[in-house]
Amino acid sequence: MRVAILPLFISLAAFGKDKVAIDAPKPIVNQISAAVKKHFSGVAVKSELPENPSGGDVRKAAAAVGAKAVIYIRRSGGSFTVMVLDASDGGLLEQMQVKANGTKLKMSKPFEAKLLDAIGRAEGPKAKKKEREPEPEAKTEPKEEPKKEEPKQEKKKEEVVEKKEAPPKESGGGEENGVSEKVEPRHTGEEPNFLRVAVGGRLFSRRLYWTDDIFHRLAKYDLAAAPMAGLDLDFFPGALVSSGPASWVGLNAGFNYALGLGSQSTDMVKYSTTALTLKVSVIGRVPIAGVLEIRPAVGYSMQQFSITASNGAKPPLPNVSYGSLRAGTDIAVKLAGTPLSFWVGGFYQQPLSTGEMGKDYFPRLSVGGFDADFGVSLVFGKFEVRGSVDYTRFWYSMNPKPGDAYVAGGAIDDYKGANVSVGFQL
Numbered sequence: 001m002r003v004a005i006l007p008l009f010i011s012l013a014a015f016g017k018d019k020v021a022i023d024a025p026k027p028i029v030n031q032i033s034a035a036v037k038k039h040f041s042g043v044a045v046k047s048e049l050p051e052n053p054s055g056g057d058v059r060k061a062a063a064a065v066g067a068k069a070v071i072y073i074r075r076s077g078g079s080f081t082v083m084v085l086d087a088s089d090g091g092l093l094e095q096m097q098v099k100a101n102g103t104k105l106k107m108s109k110p111f112e113a114k115l116l117d118a119i120g121r122a123e124g125p126k127a128k129k130k131e132r133e134p135e136p137e138a139k140t141e142p143k144e145e146p147k148k149e150e151p152k153q154e155k156k157k158e159e160v161v162e163k164k165e166a167p168p169k170e171s172g173g174g175e176e177n178g179v180s181e182k183v184e185p186r187h188t189g190e191e192p193n194f195l196r197v198a199v200g201g202r203l204f205s206r207r208l209y210w211t212d213d214i215f216h217r218l219a220k221y222d223l224a225a226a227p228m229a230g231l232d233l234d235f236f237p238g239a240l241v242s243s244g245p246a247s248w249v250g251l252n253a254g255f256n257y258a259l260g261l262g263s264q265s266t267d268m269v270k271y272s273t274t275a276l277t278l279k280v281s282v283i284g285r286v287p288i289a290g291v292l293e294i295r296p297a298v299g300y301s302m303q304q305f306s307i308t309a310s311n312g313a314k315p316p317l318p319n320v321s322y323g324s325l326r327a328g329t330d331i332a333v334k335l336a337g338t339p340l341s342f343w344v345g346g347f348y349q350q351p352l353s354t355g356e357m358g359k360d361y362f363p364r365l366s367v368g369g370f371d372a373d374f375g376v377s378l379v380f381g382k383f384e385v386r387g388s389v390d391y392t393r394f395w396y397s398m399n400p401k402p403g404d405a406y407v408a409g410g411a412i413d414d415y416k417g418a419n420v421s422v423g424f425q426l
Contacts, residue, residue, distance in 0.1 A: 017041040020119055021065050021087075023049045024073035027104050028080070032071055035112050040119055043067065055090030059125065062087030068124030069093070071115075073105075076290075078381055080105055084118035087125050094118035097243075099381075192247040193425040194239035198386065200421025202228040202256055206275075206305060208317070212409030219315040223263075226275070230256040232421060234283065248286055252297065254279045263307050265315055271307040278302040281326065295330040301349060303392070303415075316406070320413060321355030322394065324369060332377075339379045346372045351394065361406050362398040369394040375419075384423040391416050 020036060022029045023045045033042030046064045049057055049072060058070050070085045076097075082105070084094040094114055099106040208221040236250035258275035265271070281299025288294065306319035328347030335341065349369035358365050375388030393414040400407045 018119075018124070019043055019065060019067040021045045021062050021067035021070045022073070023061065023070060025103060028073055031104055031107065032073075032115075035107065036116060036119065039116060042071075045070070053085070053090065058085045058090035059087060063125060069119045069122035071119075075100065078379065082111075082115070084115065084122070086122045088123040093121055192236065192239040192243045194236045194247070196232075196234040196384070196423050196425040198232045198384070198421040198423030200230050200232070200386070200419055202230055202417050202419045204228060204258075204275075204415055204417040206413075206415050208320075208411065208413045210408045210411050212407075214407050217316055217406060218408060219265075219317040221263075221317055226258055226261050228256040228258050228275070228277075230254065230419070230421065232423070236285075248284050250283050250285070252279070252281045252283045252299070269309070271309050271314060273305075273307045275305045276303075279326070291334050291336055293332040293334070295332060295343070295345070296327075297329065297347065298327045300324070301326040304355070306355070318356035318361045320357050320394075321353060322349070322351045322369065323353040324349040324351045326350075326371075330373070340376070341379075342374075342376045344372075344374045346370065349392075349394075354394075357396070357411075362396070362400065362404075362408070364399040364401070366397045366399065367394055382425055384425060386419070386421045386423065388419045389417065390419070 018040050020032075020040045020042050021044070022032050022042050024032065026044075029042070029044045036042050043065045045061045047061070049061055049070070051074075053061075053072065058072075062068070062070050068087050070087060072083045072085055074081050079097050079099045082094075082096045082098055083092060085091065086093055094117075096111060096114060098111055101107075105111075203225050204223075205225050206221065206223040210218050210220065232252070232254040234250055234252050236247055238246035238249060254277075256277045258273070261273045261275055263271045263273045279299060279301045281297040283297045283299075284295060286294040286296075301322070301324045303322045303324075304320065306321070307314055307317065326347050326349045328345060330343045330345030332341055332343035347370060349371065351367050351369060354365070354367055358367075369392065371390060371392040373388055373390040375386055378385045391414070393412065396411040396413075398408050398410055
């Protein structure tokens with residue numbers, strides 16, 4: 001008898017609890033049911049809710065299983081968005097971001113406490129009935145003169161006025177905008193990390209050559225490959241307080257420095273060589289449909305390449321130091337359901353200075369530049385691995401005049417790079 005009675009008591013205890021409808025992948029439905037089982041009975045919804053459900057959608061899903069609240073869970077990048085919705089009007093009781101643990105939630109005591117508190121605050125489907133109880137009183141007030149039809153007409157007018165004024169009194173705004181108004185600002189692309197710090201390595205090449213070097217007095221330069229070490233940082237201060245448009249604007253700083261670089265002329269003379277790049281920009285990240293991101297940037301770029309000789313004499317090769325205004329954009333695409341994304345971009349550079357090239361060699365020159373990149377990103381939790389290639393070119397018109405020490409029609413100074421970095425993001 002004891003074996004038969006025990007399951008009966010357990011089922012009776014579960015029967016007495018309020019139900020909670022759960023719209024989530026099956027592993028998470030089981031997780032949430034176990035987390036709330038002491039106070040509520042968790043059941044899966046009969047049909048999945050649409051994205052940004054209306055109040056009517058929520059009430060319908062709750063009524064199908066007799067629930068007082070609906071727990072709506074969707075994945076967004078490396079975490080899940082968890083919303084607790086009231087079955088009475090679809091109003092949002094609580095919204096939380098919970099990190100993913102594979103296909104499940106990374107549960108914590110604070111999260112469970114917030115979840116139970118939100119469910120406990122739900123009014124449930126009975127709330128609507130309580131609001132409509134006073135209506136019969138309005139029907140009994142004007143029965144003083146049953147023989148006359150005029151009071152009945154006034155009564156109908158009063159009832160019409162009451163019905164027009166009733167909708168604004170409902171909390172949550174109504175079926176169409178009760179939930180969607182609160183959910184729409186939610187960030188739908190990558191998670192709005194506020195900080196990314198990355199270190200990496202780079203291999204780059206450089207080639208400088210001249211056009212119309214009539215007297216052949218200028219030296220060319222050709223570097224096959226050399227290593228650089230780099231640091232890159234993104235900071236989005238708005239993401240500390242918002243997951244909407246305020247989190248889309250940030251700052252970027254990047255620095256690369258050549259390691260062990262040297263140059264050698266055709267007559268076997270060696271020269272000490274320095275190369276570096278620095279970029280500081282205001283950047284953006286505008287998500288579109290959760291899979292596309294526009295990443296504009298406007299800022300300042302500095303790029304230097306110089307050689308020096310121990311005896312003070314060096315070939316007729318000007319050192320360059322580009323200080324440029326730089327503007328353009330990357331476009332990133334995320335492969336749905338994977339940690340993989342890739343990007344491609346282009347940027348125009350307008351040099352404000354060129355170093356010795358304009359100061360000592362060609363004072364009347366004009367110059368322009370651009371750079372382009374293509375890359376792939378893999379995100380594993382808080383870590384990101386990036387690989388990319390890039391190309392930078394500066395082009396010159398020298399505008400020489402008779403009597404100038406150096407004569408050339410123009411020059412091309414271009415750089416190619418391959419980069420790998422490992423980053424940590426918060």
